[in-house]
Amino acid sequence: MIRLERRPTPSRLWSGISPLVAVVLTMVAGGLMFAALGKDPFEALRTIFWDPIFGEFAWYFRGQLLIKAGPLILIAVGLAMGFRAGIWNIGAEGQYIVGALCGAAAGLAFYPAETRLIFPLMIVAGALGGFLWAMIPALLKVRFGTNEILVSLMLVYVAENLLASAAVGWLRNPESSGFPGSRNLSRWEASANLEIWADTGIHWGVVAAVVAVIFAQVMLTRHLMGFQIRLAGSAPRAARFAGVVPGRLVVVCLGLAGVLAGMAGLFEVTGPAGQISIDFASGYGFTAIIVAFLGRLNPLGIVAAGLLMALTYVGGDNAAGNLGLPAAAISAFQGMLLFFLLAIDVLTNFRVRMGRGVAA
């Protein structure tokens, strides 16, 4: 008889290595999935995980890696703060869209001016847009106790409709003769978020992600707010006695996530995506949830997790092109990764004991 015995304190060892174990298990299960799809599992795994970094065309893929990892890390860092405090903002996708819309709108209001002041202004507008969109679930939760999971998620669908109306209506390129989509922001010098060093994939969004990671790490470990976040998550009652105001924490956590998601949206729309279009929303806001958990809700861990997740995107594209592997296989793969991680996590808090013990 196998049973679980609670550890007196969570195992540091398992907390550290469980993401690695989860990755290995996902590769095994993913290999089986690819085999079931009629592909050679070893070739599929090599195409996804090896070729983009060490293969023949790695010079192209390495840049793509940072382009994908930037927004994921930026969003995930914000989400992780909330998840740590037990505040479940799962509407980052909506905040990402609204940030992009606000930023693009602020920039396009000055079109075709040529001044380098426009880009910073757009970043501020993007952050503000994401912030305000996140404030809807935050204030509703503080004021009325409304469930933030449901509200933030419903707002994703609202944001998608807002995006559609912007792409075909109020942000449409007036010179495009009827095609949906805004002006191309990456080709307008004042707003273009180009690579800072050629072929590295490092654009301003990646820089912002690095800054956000450092900021979050310092806040969590050195600042009172970080302490309150950690306390509220692990012992809500103790947090109340310690003077943590739950409402303020909700506003701070959701607001921070909104700001970062909004900025991620702005960097995406001015750089890799280039314009507001109907299919601008690419699911980064949802994948970032996996990234946050995979990174143990720890800013430094999130960097590693974001890079790994970006690798599955880039490698997935590679496999789709070379092996005809369906694009959807990658989302199933990502979901599986989160499952395995959550399952392995039991070993952090529990010990597996064989044999009969007290009646379980």
Next chain:
Amino acid sequence: MDLSAISPTLLIASLMVAATPILLAAIGEMVVEKAGVLNLGVEGMMIMGAICGFIIGVETGSPWLGFLAAALGGAVLALLFGVLTQVLLSNQVATGLALTLFGLGLSALLGQGYVGVKAQTLGRIDLGPLSDLPFVGRVVFGHDPIVYLSLALVVAVWAFLKFSRAGLILRAVGESHEAAHALGYHVRRVRLAAIAFGGACAGLGGAYLSLVRVPQWTEGMTAGAGWIALAIVVFASWRAGRVLVGAYLFGGITVLQLNLQTAGAKVPVELLSAAPYLVTILVLVLISRRAGRAGAAPADLGKPFHASA
């Protein structure tokens, strides 16, 4: 805009069709939450039901087998959540999210060859002269069997929770798993059964979308219906009758906005499409205002249970 183009009879009849997937998923989720488990993976289970039902429906030509497969598919995926949260004691919120992401990915993968394929759909039940009655005939007697099944399910769940011994045990497990455990009930087993039931219901709801309402397979076709089902459970303050009211209210808004779009209302299409979600938020606010912070939620909702603790 021509409002007279909207016929109230058809509106109510199509409202029931629009509400059925959400109703099925919501009533299942209510049972799960009554047992003290918060499964946020309804969307994932629904879409798995939609694709499983569609594939089997197309391959066998029988929508009934399709619905059976959908219930099974939903339940299997739900049990995955069950094993993770009940046996491996993972965080229910995170696991539910993972279930949704996984379900969306896996369904898209399974459904690759089925885009644009047509499945055989369910016919309406012909009740002879009853169906020919004006208004009542179309609204009450003119539906396909699953609509009636969903209504029967609401009554059955209500009666089960209110009058049966098993229902009482299920509620006890949800209100206080420690007390239920001390009385010798198998908390984990009860919860796993409830989770499987919820998955089967969500699967049926998904299959209703792909086999009857649309009836086709498109990637991500549930489009948030599972999340709305979750909101309706909160809206209903965990009561079967109110789940019905909530689902039909929501179905009404969905159908009305579609009708307004076709009637050429002077409102942006995007605003109309977003209306159901906005209304859900509004309703959630009203509910939480009335219920206060604790509300009518089962006391042990979302708390993990480990016998040694």
